[in-house]
Every structure is written in structure tokens, then in C-alpha cells.
Amino acid sequence: MTGTPAIEGPGGAMEELAEEGGGGLKGAPPSGRGRPARGRSMWSDAWHELRRNPVFVVAGLIIAFLVLISLWPGLIATRDPLSCRLGRSLDPSSAGHWFGFDTQGCDVYTRVVYGARTSVTVGVCATAGVAVLGSLLGGLAGFFGGVWDALLSRLTDIFFGIPIVLGGLVFLSMTGSRSVWTVVTFIVLLGWPQVARIARGSVITVKQNDYVQAARALGAGNARMMVRHILPNAVAPVIVTATIALGTYISLEATLSYLGVGLQPPTISWGADISAASQGMQFRNAPHILLYPAAALSVTVLAFIMLGDAVRDALDPKLR
Amino acid sequence: MGRYVVRRLLQMIPVFIGTTFLIFVMVYAVGDPVNAMFGERAPDPATAEQLREEFNLDKPIWQQYVLYMGNIFTGDFGNAFNGQPVTELMATAFPITIRLAALAIVFEILVGITLGVLTGLRRGRPIDSGVLMLTLVVISVPTFVTGSLAQYLLGVKWGWISPAVSPAAPLRELLLPGLVLALVSLAYVTRLTRTSIAENARADYVRTAVAKGLSRRRVTVRHLLRNSLIPVVTFLGTDVGNLMAGALVTERIFNIHGVGFQLWQGIVRQNSPTVVGFVTVLVIVFLLANLLVDLLYAVLDPRIRYA
Numbered sequence: 001m002t003g004t005p006a007i008e009g010p011g012g013a014m015e016e017l018a019e020e021g022g023g024g025l026k027g028a029p030p031s032g033r034g035r036p037a038r039g040r041s042m043w044s045d046a047w048h049e050l051r052r053n054p055v056f057v058v059a060g061l062i063i064a065f066l067v068l069i070s071l072w073p074g075l076i077a078t079r080d081p082l083s084c085r086l087g088r089s090l091d092p093s094s095a096g097h098w099f100g101f102d103t104q105g106c107d108v109y110t111r112v113v114y115g116a117r118t119s120v121t122v123g124v125c126a127t128a129g130v131a132v133l134g135s136l137l138g139g140l141a142g143f144f145g146g147v148w149d150a151l152l153s154r155l156t157d158i159f160f161g162i163p164i165v166l167g168g169l170v171f172l173s174m175t176g177s178r179s180v181w182t183v184v185t186f187i188v189l190l191g192w193p194q195v196a197r198i199a200r201g202s203v204i205t206v207k208q209n210d211y212v213q214a215a216r217a218l219g220a221g222n223a224r225m226m227v228r229h230i231l232p233n234a235v236a237p238v239i240v241t242a243t244i245a246l247g248t249y250i251s252l253e254a255t256l257s258y259l260g261v262g263l264q265p266p267t268i269s270w271g272a273d274i275s276a277a278s279q280g281m282q283f284r285n286a287p288h289i290l291l292y293p294a295a296a297l298s299v300t301v302l303a304f305i306m307l308g309d310a311v312r313d314a315l316d317p318k319l320r
Numbered sequence: 321m322g323r324y325v326v327r328r329l330l331q332m333i334p335v336f337i338g339t340t341f342l343i344f345v346m347v348y349a350v351g352d353p354v355n356a357m358f359g360e361r362a363p364d365p366a367t368a369e370q371l372r373e374e375f376n377l378d379k380p381i382w383q384q385y386v387l388y389m390g391n392i393f394t395g396d397f398g399n400a401f402n403g404q405p406v407t408e409l410m411a412t413a414f415p416i417t418i419r420l421a422a423l424a425i426v427f428e429i430l431v432g433i434t435l436g437v438l439t440g441l442r443r444g445r446p447i448d449s450g451v452l453m454l455t456l457v458v459i460s461v462p463t464f465v466t467g468s469l470a471q472y473l474l475g476v477k478w479g480w481i482s483p484a485v486s487p488a489a490p491l492r493e494l495l496l497p498g499l500v501l502a503l504v505s506l507a508y509v510t511r512l513t514r515t516s517i518a519e520n521a522r523a524d525y526v527r528t529a530v531a532k533g534l535s536r537r538r539v540t541v542r543h544l545l546r547n548s549l550i551p552v553v554t555f556l557g558t559d560v561g562n563l564m565a566g567a568l569v570t571e572r573i574f575n576i577h578g579v580g581f582q583l584w585q586g587i588v589r590q591n592s593p594t595v596v597g598f599v600t601v602l603v604i605v606f607l608l609a610n611l612l613v614d615l616l617y618a619v620l621d622p623r624i625r626y627a
Contacts, residue, residue: 158338161603163565166583170595171346173587251462255569258464259584271464278468278573284476294465302460309456 042236049314056310062303070117077113081106081268093288100288102273108289112296115270118263119300121180122187123250129188130249131242134195139234141196142203143226152200156193164190165255172261183262187249198241202234209233240312247304254297270297328614332607337389343599344385347592388596397597406597409582414601417578419491420570421563423498424505425556432506433552436513437545443518452514455507463566467500467573484575494576501570505559512555516548523547550620557613561606 050056069076084106093100099108141152167190175182206212207230215229254271256262258278263269270293276282277289379387391398397406439448458466474480474496485493520526521544529539564579571580579598586594 154334154338157335158342161335161339161561161606162342163561163602163606165565165568166599166602167343167346169568169583169587170343170599174346247460251460255462255464258462259569259572261587271462274465274468284472287472287477290468290472294461294469298457298461298465301462302457305456305460 046311046314050310053310053313055306056314059303059306059310062299063307066116066120066300066303069113070120073114073117077110079107079110081110081114082266092286099292100286102276102289104276108273108292111268111273112270112292114268115273115293115296116300118180118267118269119250119253119297122184122253123246123304125180125184126187126191126249126253127242127246129184130191130195130245131238133188134192135199135235135238137192138196138199139203139226139230142200143207143222143230145204149200152196156197159190159193162190164252165259168252168256169259169261172256178262178264180263180267183253183256187252191245191249194245195238195241198237199234202237203230206230206234236315240308240315243311244305244308247301247308250297250304251301270294325611325615328611332611336603336607339603340389340596340600341385343603344388344596345381347595348381348384392597392600397600398593406593409594410598410601413577413579413582413598416576417564417567417571417580420494420498420501420567420576420578421560423491423494424502424563424566425560427499427502428506428509428556428559431502432509433513433545433549435510436552437517437540439510440514440517440548441521441540443514448514451510455510458503458507463500463504464569464573466503467497467570470496470500471573487577497570497574497576500573501563501566504566505555505562508555508559509552512552513548516551517544520544520548546620550617553616553620554613557609557616560609561602564602564605 084101084104099112102108102111137152141149164187168186172178172182172186212225212229215225220229253262254269254274257269257271258275260275263272265272273293274290274297277286277293282289388398395407397410399405435451439451442448475482475484481496482493485497525547526539526544529543530536534543567578568580568583570576571578572584575581579602583595583598585591586598
């Protein structure tokens with residue numbers, strides 16, 4: 001078993017449903033490709049629920065826009081974010097430079113646009129890493145139980161003992177030069193126990209179901225049980241946790257960068273820009289250098305948390 | 321109950337050892353504190369050797385760890401590299417941070433639970449949706465952004481408060497930093513209370529209490545709230561650790577000389593004894609808070625009894 005299906009599976013299911021319009025699927029017979037109808041209806045239900053939820057639509061639009069400008073920032077920002085002129089330091093907004101200039105004389109608008117790429121990259125990669133590692137370790141521990149389970153539970157306890165910002169401050173400050181990948185690796189290393197706990201609990205619940213026992217009685221091997229029976233039924237809580245975590249990881253990266261242990265120049269990070277604006281309270285006379293990156297960061301985190309909220313509401317039948 | 325406490329304390333030992341060892345390895349394995357003491361210049365080899373011996377840095381890491389932990393349990397947290405005992409730094413820093421965190425918890429409990437009860441009882445109404453949306457926004461804005469904005473607006477632009485806290489950090493000056501520190505958790509408390517209240521409001525025992533003719537107030541406070549608080553208490557317990565860590569950020573913004581400040585100084589100067597000492601104490605606080613939460617369960621829910 002690899003961890004990849006844990007995140008690709010349901011996404012694929014949702015895309016497939018989107019193509020088919022998501023209508024009239026509930027009674028559809030199992031298709032020849034072997035995706036069982038009951039697995040399908042849960043995701044189709046969730047997709048129906050999501051499309052009608054205005055929170056999801058708004059969050060989805062914001063995120064689509066963010067992903068777009070992360071891939072092609074040139075679409076809406078024509079300048080070079082690293083070409084700065086000290087002569088224009090802290091100048092307020094003017095025609096062609098809507099957000100004004102920061103302390104170094106860089107165009108704030110361009111930097112805000114380019115900062116999206118960093119945040120989205122860190123958020124997506126860290127979440128993917130955490131989801132894969134967490135669901136793999138947690139899922140296997142839950143499935144096999146025994147010594148491995150006990151070991152993993154103690155290990156997650158240990159990691160839970162370290163608040164993540166504190167760990168970041170201690171650990172990242174000891175590493176010399178930090179790229180996006182250093183920060184992502186750190187988040188994955190300290191973030192996986194959260195998902196592992198959820199995945200473990202979820203797998204243990206699913207494992208006790210009759211259909212899993214039946215599959216075992218019919219002679220299904222461990223691999224088949226895990227991939228075909230347990231994974232599709234245990235993955236929903238992991239997706240919910242991971243989606244909500246995505247927003248908090250973006251916020252975490254910005255916080256670490258603000259504390260000076262996150263990303264370093266020339267990487268453009270909203271957190272680092274806000275930190276620079278706060279140095280000696282430079283924003284006192286030029287609030288724009290604080291407000292614009294702060295607004296961009298907050299809207300981004302908000303969009304991802306709203307998405308997580310909507311996905312949870314759609315996937316958690318108890319709340320319906 | 322007594323046996324349960326003992327068992328929980330015993331269970332804490334491996335977790336405590338694991339967590340502190342992890343921190344210890346992070347601090348000592350990645351950086352070289354002796355080199356850091358000399359800054360840009362290369363240290364004289366003989367001096368470096370002597371210092372390494374003095375601080376036990378020449379021994380293997382696990383041996384250093386055992387020696388360090390042995391000292392801690394006799395109350396000796398070692399000296400910072402400038403010779404000042406770490407305990408002295410703690411004595412000035414911890415009261416300030418504890419005051420800050422306590423203030424934040426009071427905000428969380430008072431405002432968070434009140435809002436949660438109000439919205440939970442009016443699920444689906446405009447006030448509910450409004451508060452719910454507001455909590456989402458509050459959760460999304462990172463603490464350092466809220467803090468910087470509050471400092472700019474209240475401290476600089478409108479001049480209501482002084483933008484930085486004086487070294488003594490009296491309670492009055494900590495009000496705003498405390499609120500900033502509390503905000504994100506406060507939003508979570510509101511949401512948790514709301515969900516829990518809304519779920520329990522339909523429970524049989526609530527209907528029974530109403531049918532008995534109890535006043536609305538008594539039903540809400542004595543029956544509904546007490547049963548709905550368990551997830552909230554769990555959250556508050558685990559939040560103690562987050563608040564201590566969040567204080568790192570808040571203290572940085574408002575220039576408060578608490579734990580975050582000392583820890584930061586220790587990290588910038590690669591003063592390993594300070595860093596490990598402070599983090600160890602924070603971990604102990606965190607673990608004890610979790611134990612306290614488990615014990616509070618029994619108080620809140622009489623069905624839970626610890627043998």
C-alpha cells in the first residue's frame with residue numbers, strides 16, 4: 001500500500017463526478033471499471049452538498065484565483081518583484097503602483113502577488129506530505145495493532161508534547177539557510193502525528209465493520225483489504241483534517257517567517273514582508289507596507305479554512 | 321482516583337523523556353554552541369576544548385542528556401553561557417508569561433463560552449450565522465497580523481494604549497496582548513461550545529429538566545452547560561501549550577520580557593542551556609495541563625469514574 005491513493009482517490013472521484021454532472025448517480029449500477037456504486041454515492045452526495053454551499057463556492061473561486069496567480073504571477077503583475085529602488089522607499093500608492101513601496105523601495109503590489117506562490121506551495125506540499133506520511137503510519141498502526149500501534153501512539157504523544165511554533169523556533173533557527181523545502185520538511189516532520197491519530201482511529205472503526213470481516217473470511221489478503229475495503233471508507237476524516245490543516249500551515253509558515261526562522265530573501269513571503277514592516281514599527285508612517293501583505297495572507301488562510309469547513313460539513317453525515 | 325493519578329503520572333514519564341530528548345537533540349546536534357559563543361572569529365582550540373569540557377559538550381549526546389536531566393531534578397538548570405543561572409532568567413520571565421496566558425484563558429472562557437451558548441441555543445438564526453462567520457475570520461487571521469494591526473490602530477494611530485509593554489508588565493498593560501493571544505483559541509472555544517450545546521439541547525435529560533418545571537436559566541447552566549463543556553475543557557487543556565507558544569509571537573510584537581523573549585534571546589545567541597531549560601519547563605507545563613484535563617472530566621461528568 002502506498003499513501004498516494006489516500007489523497008488522489010477521492011479527488012479523482014470528485015472530478016469524475018463533476019464531469020458526469022453529478023446527477024442521477026445514486027441508482028447507477030456498478031460500472032465495468034470496478035468502482036463500486038456505494039463508494040460512489042458517498043462522494044456524489046458530498047459533491048452535491050458542496051456545490052449548493054455558498055461558502056464552498058466563494059472559497060473555491062478564491063483558491064482557483066490564488067492557484068492561477070501562483071502558477072503565472074505575470075498575469076496580473078508585470079514588474080520584477082526583486083527590482084527595487086531605495087529612492088522610492090516607503091512612498092505611498094501612486095498610479096501604476098497601487099500598493100505603494102516598501103522600505104527597500106520594492107513595489108508592494110508585485111511582492112504581494114508573487115508571495116501567493118510561496119504560500120500556496122508551502123500549504124499544498126506540507127499538507128500532501130503530512131497526509132501521506134500520517135495516513136500511512138496511522139493507517140498501518142490501526143490496521144495491524146499490537147506493538148506497532150502502541151509504539152506509534154507513544155510516538156504521537158511525544159510529538160504532541162512540542163507546540164509546533166516552539167519546535168519551529170528551536171529547530172529551524174539551527175539550520176543555516178532555509179528554502180521553501182526546509183520549511184515544508186519541518187512542517188511534515190512535526191505535523192504528521194495529527195493526521196496519524198485521525199487515520200488510526202478511522203481505520204480501527206472501519207476494521208470492525210461486518211463487510212471487512214466478510215472480506216477476510218472470503219480470503220482477502222492484507223493488501224486487498226486495505227486498498228479495496230478499508231481505504232475508501234476510512235479516508236474521509238483524513239481529508240477533512242488535511243483540508244483544514246492546509247490553511248493553518250500557510251498561517252504557520254507566515255508566523256515562522258515573521259519570527260525570522262521561516263523563509264529568507266530572496267524568497268518572497270508575506271510573513272517575511274510583514275515582519276520587515278514591523279521592524280522598529282516602520283509601519284507607523286507607512287501602514288500600507290503592513291496592511292496589504294496582511295490582507296492577502298488573511299484572505300488566503302480564510303479561503304482554505306472555509307474550504308475545509310465546507311468539506312467537513314459535506315463529508316460528516318452527523319451534521320446534516 | 322489516587323491510583324489513576326499515579327498511573328497517569330507514570331505514563332507521562334516516557335513522553336516527557338521522549339519530548340525533551342527530541343528538543344535536546346535538535347538544539348545540541350544541529351548547532352555548535354561553543355563556536356556560536358565566539359561569533360565570527362574562530363575560537364582558540366584550547367579554550368574551546370576547556371569550554372566543551374565545562375559544559376559537558378565533549379561527551380556523547382545521550383550522556384549529556386542524562387547529566388542534564390540529573391541536574392534538572394536537583395533544581396539546577398545550569399548557567400547561560402554568560403554565567404547567569406537559567407533559573408534566575410526563569411524567575412523573571414515565567415510570572416509575566418503566566419500572567420499573559422492566564423489572562424488569555426480568562427478571555428477564552430468568559431467570551432468564548434458565552435458566545436458559544438448564545439449561538440448554540442439559536443442555531444440557524446442570523447446571530448448564529450454572523451458569529452460563526454466571524455469566528456472563521458478570526459481563526460484565519462494569524463496572531464501576528466492581529467497583534468500588529470491592534471498595535472498600529474490602538475497604539476499608534478488612535479493612541480489609546482502604549483504600543484509597547486514596560487518591563488514590569490503590569491496586568492493593565494497586558495490586557496490587549498492577552499486578548500490578541502486569546503483570539504484564535506477564543507474562536508475555537510466559541511465553535512466547540514456552540515456545536516456541543518446544539519447537540520445536547522435536543523437530549524432527553526434537557527427535555528426532562530424542562531418538563532420538571534425548572535427555569536430556563538437553571539436548565540441551561542446546570543444541566544446543558546455542564547454536559548456540554550467536556551470537549552471545551554479538553555480544548556482549553558491542550559491550549560495551554562499553544563498559548564505558551566503563541567506567547568512567543570505576542571511577546572515579540574508588544575515587547576514583553578517573558579518566556580518568549582528569553583527563549584528568543586537564547587536562540588539568537590545559541591545559548592543552549594537557556595533554550596533547553598525553558599523548553600523543558602514548557603513541556604512539563606503542557607503535560608501537567610493535559611493531566612489536569614483528564615481529572616476535570618470526572619468532575620464534569622459523574623459517569624466517568626477512575627478506578
